[in-house]
Amino acid sequence: MTELMDKIKKRRTFAIISHPDAGKTTLTEKLLLYGGAIHLAGSVKARKSNKHAVSDWMEIEKQRGISVTSSVLQFDYDGFRVNILDTPGHQDFSEDTYRTLMAADSAVMLIDAAKGVEPQTKKLFWVCHRRRLPIFTFINKLDRYGRNPFDLMDELEKVLNIRAYPINWPIGIDGHYKGVYNRLENTIELFEDDTSHGANKLKSTTGSLDDPKIKEMLGDELYENLCNDIELLDMAGDEFDMEKVNTGELTPMFFGSAMTNFGVQSFLEKFLEMSPMPQPRMLQDGTILSPENEKFSAFVFKIQANMNPAHRDRISFMRICSGVFDKGMSVYHKQSGKMVKLAQPQQFLAQERTIVEKAYPGDIIGVFDPGIFGIGDSLSDSSLKLQFEDFPVFPPEIFARVQPKDSLKRKQFEKGIIQLSQEGAIQVFRQEGVGLESYIVGVVGVLQLEVLEYRLLNEYSSKLLMNQLPYSVARWVYAEDKKLIENIKGLDNGMLVYDKKDRPVILVNNEWSLNWILERNPGIQFLTVPADV
Numbered sequence: 001m002t003e004l005m006d007k008i009k010k011r012r013t014f015a016i017i018s019h020p021d022a023g024k025t026t027l028t029e030k031l032l033l034y035g036g037a038i039h040l041a042g043s044v045k046a047r048k049s050n051k052h053a054v055s056d057w058m059e060i061e062k063q064r065g066i067s068v069t070s071s072v073l074q075f076d077y078d079g080f081r082v083n084i085l086d087t088p089g090h091q092d093f094s095e096d097t098y099r100t101l102m103a104a105d106s107a108v109m110l111i112d113a114a115k116g117v118e119p120q121t122k123k124l125f126w127v128c129h130r131r132r133l134p135i136f137t138f139i140n141k142l143d144r145y146g147r148n149p150f151d152l153m154d155e156l157e158k159v160l161n162i163r164a165y166p167i168n169w170p171i172g173i174d175g176h177y178k179g180v181y182n183r184l185e186n187t188i189e190l191f192e193d194d195t196s197h198g199a200n201k202l203k204s205t206t207g208s209l210d211d212p213k214i215k216e217m218l219g220d221e222l223y224e225n226l227c228n229d230i231e232l233l234d235m236a237g238d239e240f241d242m243e244k245v246n247t248g249e250l251t252p253m254f255f256g257s258a259m260t261n262f263g264v265q266s267f268l269e270k271f272l273e274m275s276p277m278p279q280p281r282m283l284q285d286g287t288i289l290s291p292e293n294e295k296f297s298a299f300v301f302k303i304q305a306n307m308n309p310a311h312r313d314r315i316s317f318m319r320i321c322s323g324v325f326d327k328g329m330s331v332y333h334k335q336s337g338k339m340v341k342l343a344q345p346q347q348f349l350a351q352e353r354t355i356v357e358k359a360y361p362g363d364i365i366g367v368f369d370p371g372i373f374g375i376g377d378s379l380s381d382s383s384l385k386l387q388f389e390d391f392p393v394f395p396p397e398i399f400a401r402v403q404p405k406d407s408l409k410r411k412q413f414e415k416g417i418i419q420l421s422q423e424g425a426i427q428v429f430r431q432e433g434v435g436l437e438s439y440i441v442g443v444v445g446v447l448q449l450e451v452l453e454y455r456l457l458n459e460y461s462s463k464l465l466m467n468q469l470p471y472s473v474a475r476w477v478y479a480e481d482k483k484l485i486e487n488i489k490g491l492d493n494g495m496l497v498y499d500k501k502d503r504p505v506i507l508v509n510n511e512w513s514l515n516w517i518l519e520r521n522p523g524i525q526f527l528t529v530p531a532d533v
């Protein structure tokens with residue numbers, strides 16, 4: 001095996017998708033604990049409320065104690081190099097959250113056992129599903145009362161339309177589970193009571209289902225219940241099929257508790273074994289690029305501006321797709337047609353930023369960006385000059401009309417709006433008949449509007465006038481006969497605007513209005529993504 005292939009095989013790059021409070025921070029922290037990257041659990045949590053280092057770049061973050069931008073954490077486990085992409089939730093849910101998924105090879109869907117599938121999980125799931133990403137499900141908070149495991153399997157199927165294959169199964173009574181049974185290996189893991197509240201790794205005893213010692217530890221009743229559950233799963237459930245997992249049709253399911261560490265280690269080990277290594281990537285011309293290609297290539301999936309407000313710098317995060325990254329290398333930037341030096345390359349090992357010497361497919365590096373990179377840009381060896389397929393556009397859900405308070409500052413205002421849209425922080429729309437004095441901006445999360453206001457003032461000295469609009473649904477409008485689109489101008493319950501590529505987009509209050517318009521305008525179609533992507 002080549003050295004490159006060896007590195008690729010040992011890399012896992014994934015995102016955790018969940019609804020706020022399902023336990024993503026806690027699980028991330030425990031994965032770092034088991035990876036030896038932190039010694040006592042609690043550090044990531046501390047970061048959340050007591051900001052420093054990684055994302056300490058903006059007053060707004062410090063004031064709110066939340067992370068506006070996503071980053072990546074890296075650790076080693078059992079010979080694997082693990083890259084966890086952080087997907088911001090809470091109020092800072094934004095397009096960044098979606099775009100981060102473009103850099104992942106798989107996703108861990110974290111679900112609160114008591115709450116089941118929640119709205120944000122659903123949104124993120126569909127983005128993953130569209131990309132056919134393998135999805136691994138971790139049902140969390142098993143240390144307290146939750147829903148019946150069979151009900152949760154059912155819910156995944158009903159709400160997300162995905163079949164689940166439980167790899168492990170909780171043993172015991174709801175709220176007092178004692179351990180898990182691994183269906184693929186026919187082994188049982190019983191956890192010892194722990195007094196450290198999850199700060200230390202959890203001790204456990206393992207054995208097979210027929211082991212008399214294990215039988216005795218469980219007691220007759222629990223043992224019998226477990227055997228019945230397994231029989232039912234084997235009879236009524238799906239067969240395990242790795243191919244279906246790889247195409248996102250079947251989700252391996254795990255049960256555990258991130259807080260008490262119950263099931264965390266066995267989940268991590270199984271996940272590393274089953275999840276895909278860095279995958280080939282599609283290029284714009286329809287060809288596929290293998291990660292084994294010796295020539296370097298990467299794409300930008302996230303831009304973080306002004307990490308240091310004293311300098312107007314930005315950091316572009318890129319995912320390496322093929323070849324080897326060497327510190328100091330220059331690469332071809334397809335969008336500008338120029339060679340650029342990837343300066344000050346950084347990686348995020350546990351909570352520290354370090355300068356990268358070498359990086360491989362699947363790895364994420366952040367490089368200094370003098371303002372030339374955009375989201376989705378392609379970088380590659382000068383002999384490749386390739387371009388990756390376009391990033392999907394996500395329909396925004398919050399809209400506002402913005403204009404500069406002081407019309408003399410119009411230039412700075414426009415520059416700021418254009419740069420922030422290029423960075424992917426906002427989507428910009430133009431209303432027909434309205435000149436350049438105001439724009440409509442669309443965002444996915446409400447905090448993005450505050451970020452926009454803050455950054456325009458602080459970085460471009462432009463104070464904004466902003467009026468939030470009553471719309472929450474955007475659809476790209478398509479019609480064979482372009483004249484039909486004229487008919488939906490001037491609606492009472494909607495507004496027709498144009499995106500930066502001049503494609504028509506309708507903004508309405510709700511899905512019901514969409515149907516109302518569709519019924520009265522045959523020949524019109526509403527699309528969640530532009531027709532030409």
Ligand code: G4P
Nearest residue numbers: 020021022023024025026140141142143144257258259260
């Ligand atoms: P998030 O990043 O997904 O938003 O969730 P986070 O890890 O912050 O967890 C949200 C809450 O759920 C926290 O409680 C956390 O302790 C709790 N939690 C996470 N995993 C488990 C689990 O396995 N079992 C139980 N019972 N709780 C869990 P909190 O009260 O908001 O914070 P804290 O006081 O614990 O710090």
